[in-house]
Amino acid sequence: MSLFSLGLVRAIVGQILGMLTGMATTMLIRVMLGLPAWAAEPSWTVGAIFSIIGALWAVGALSDWAKWMKGEETPMHHGPPEGKPAWTRYFGVDYNHKVIGVQYTVWGIFLLLVGGTMALIFRTELAESGRQFLSLELYNNFIGMHGFIMIFAILLGIGGMANYLVPLMLGAEDMAFPRLNALGFWFNVPGSLLLLSSLFIGGWDAGWTAYPPLSARGPIGYQLFFLGVFAVGLSSIVGSLNLLVTILQMRPKGMSLFKMPIFCWAVFATSLIQLTATQLIGLSFLMVSTQRALGMGFFDPGLPGATLMTGLGDPILFQHLFWFYSHPAVYIFILPGLGIISELLPVFSRKPLFGYKWIALSSLAIAIVGFLVWGHHMFVSGYAPVLRYAFMYSSLLVAVPTGVKFFSWLGTLWGGKLTFETPMLFVLGAISVFLIGGLSGPILGTVPSDLPLHDTYFVVGHFHATMFGGFVFPFFAALYFWFPKVTGRMYNETLGKIHFAIMTPAFWVQTLGQMGVGVMGMRRRIADYDPTLGGGSIEAWQLSITIAGFLIGFGVLLMLWNFFQSAEVGVLAGDNPWRSRSPEWQIPSPIPEHSFASPMVVHGEPYDYGLPEPYVAFAAAGDD
Amino acid sequence: MQNNTRHFAAIGVLVVIFTFVVFWILDAVLKFPLAASTQAGPIDSLIQGHLWIIAFLFSLVVVIAIYSLFLFRRREGDTEEGQYIHGNTTLEILWTALPMVVVIAFGYWSTVVLVDITQRPDNEIIVNAEGYQWGWNFSLPNSDAVTQELVLPVDTPIRMDLTSKDVLHNFWVPEFRVKQDIVPGRTTYLRFTPTIEGEYRLICSELCGLNHTGMIAPVRVVSQDEFAAFWNQDVQTASSK
Amino acid sequence: MSVATLGHQADHGHADGHDDSQAAYLERTRRNRLGMWLFFASEAFIFIGLLAARFYLWVDEGGQMMRPELDQVVGLIVTVVLLLSSYFMNRAEVSIANNNRRDFLWSLVITAILGTIFLVGVIIFEWGMLPFIFEGHLKPSDGVFGAVVFGMTGMHALHVLSGIVLIGNVWWLGRKGHFSAERHWGVEATAIYWHYVDLVWIFFYPALYLIGHAYGVGH
């Protein structure tokens, strides 16, 4: 078996060749126009565009579409590729949603590790005041890079959970558009590689928000960063489109929207946001990109006295476009995680989900109200003062549906028969952490109290708590919970509990510490701080935050080691170790190539623990 | 089920106790800098209000959760399922409506504070600040003199007129609480009234490139006489060099 | 991006590989159709974003809504041409539904030609990309006027171009005997895509050419 039979290797080679082709094309055109052959900005930009296409083409994600355009038939291939070991299918284009789900998840965890490493590097720098080993340049690069790599990781983690689970929960054979699904995943590979490689050609130093004018004049790495985001954004768009069609049209008879497993509601709400809002971050970065490459001054005010013909661009316009995506984006990150919490609580409480409809509709409400609050990131930007009031009230409203979820979770716990396996522990951890994150939101949402807190570490503490509570903890809960379904074996429970016991308190220290130093007056995105802040207590806090960060990293490694080990030697888990009512647990583990041997029939409600009637059953074979 | 009243009473007491404990912890951890402007007063009260609500809601959720974890944990040998409860519409409406009232109340309070801290007093004086990568220039409207130190009169309403030479910056003196972005191509404004004489630091709070970390200028709040003297003599001599 | 993918999926795509019955085809087409409309919803946000930028930026110091002086004749001609092309696209779709392959192919050719005229009008006359034929009035770097005009028309032209490619592909497949009265999702998808692109221009044209005071006139 040659190395090139691995799709991933072909993708990387294709990406490099695409980059070179793009550069050569640019140079050729420039020479023909009588310009000097080499110019960094256009060459790297065109090269980056070609590199995305090159990677997709080389891995084979485009070949079926090419065949259709030629009018050829493309019969669907099921199972591992012929003539190759079965594991190679995870490294190439495969149309099975279960394979794609695993690909998303693994690539997401890979990015989580890369982004986490960067964070630990600059946390080490911050452990004591004074500047130690990171140059200012590298420091600025790392904070932005950490931010965006983590966003990619989260998007991939969500894609993994949604792709793997939604068709199973709906009893569907696969996603509505399997080829689009594969393409959606493979966009992420060149996208994240472009982002990472931008570090080697000067990087980009304006933080993940990349506000112009700074981003319009910084190093060339911005173009690779923008195009990487663009590729991943395309993945979000086609992925969410696929999920929406799947949820709306592939449910079995008898499964009305309000009888779906609640996770599908969360994915539905998230996909609505992803489908629409993602275009705006693409557009805003594209506009900065053209401002850099072609001098299109959307955000460039020009010289004093400029007219509409010579300037008058506005940096604040960028912030509007950017946050129109990036605020809803935070709900993209958390809604699936909150869905996981709602999904797992009934299983470990042996009790129906409290207020199913309210939880389902609160996801939708959060998604919709989430579109109206972007301006709360711009309270001090200098936009029209009246907008401050409008965005203050709309932001406060988001707290209401979020509260509904918390109270419903408590209602689910009350009167249950609770057991505390690792997934349940992570769910409880998630609730505690998301509580901290959610409660620190409204204080930022009212303008007067935001004025001293904006752009300080308090905000950093706030959003890490929401991200960890809304994504990381539930994601880990999901990994532990569905591990036996994916591999057929049980993870090591003791190691899982140790992981939880390390990570949860460490995270509390980290996030409270960040809020604390923020209140003392420490700005975000600075490489060094005044050691006298907080009456000199800041350094102890900083050290604690750094130690906590390392503990979290250690916990994650422990989890991965647990999974690697258990996949080989764990005890056989059986088909339904959690006695869940959900469809995916009624079929064998690991799931066969065709998940459902016979069509699924809906009998009852998803969370009616205590009733004998099952949620779903399968028509006897031949009864079709 | 019939025991629920007893449990609710216990939870109620615990929530109250917890609320005070959590508030006390928050108060200890969240150490705001000195409050040195008239704006700081109402802002800090609003923050205190937020902290009380945070302490209460945090306690409410955590107490109920932990209480349930103990009360409803599965005992050894118990194989029954949990109670068959699907939900309760009255409760759902209640915990939608009550938070709604609370957030609207906070919105109203914040509106009052915001109007108060941004309103325009009659006797304000104007000071220009210009941010650049990576430093600050200060001047008065009808004077050519420029300084790198921001000197302000105590107990006098100030309007800072903020401009940028290059990229976004932000004007923030933590002790004055309020902050404002500085945007190239336009002038932004920030109002505050320093109340305590002393030395402070103006720090740029919007990432502005390589040395954003070091974009700091000294601020001195002095008596009104000293302020006049500073601009009449010290600066003239300094900038006539 | 996903236009081509969606457009052709059901003609040949076998979402589940084994079922080639008409019922299965209709089921897949139903899914494809929903996918296509979701795709349009998504795309709408790009165009809304651009329109928002236009109305945000084209305001002068006095708060007056402005527009640059573009060539009104060119604008009107390309708009009429594009609207006309939608008619022929529709004719192509109706023809294949009636199994009239000759009209189907001819209408596609006319649509593609009109689309190309539109593009040429934009590139040569609006943008002045070939200065030896026509001097343009505006460069991309001409302040917010240049940025927004080129941003909006550029994004739209990209969509027209991809539409022309799709039409060409459908035409080529149609000549080889693909598509029938019962099965022509590929044609339908291309047609609604083309109408969509047309619809976008109906919003862009007044935003670029009509609304606001012409800059320089009466200044």
Ligand code: HEM
């Ligand atoms: C309870 C409702 C919430 C409110 C009222 C709220 C409010 C705010 C406000 C006003 C800011 C801007 C702070 C500033 O820059 O001065 C902010 C920042 C942020 N919030 Fe929230 N938030 C809430 C929940 C969430 C949730 C659920 C997430 C999900 C992950 C989240 C993620 C973020 C992020 C990522 C930022 C920082 C963005 C940046 O500047 O880099 N927030 N929040």
Ligand SMILES: [Cu+2]
């Ligand atoms: Cu937000």
Ligand SMILES: [Cu+2]
């Ligand atoms: Cu700065």
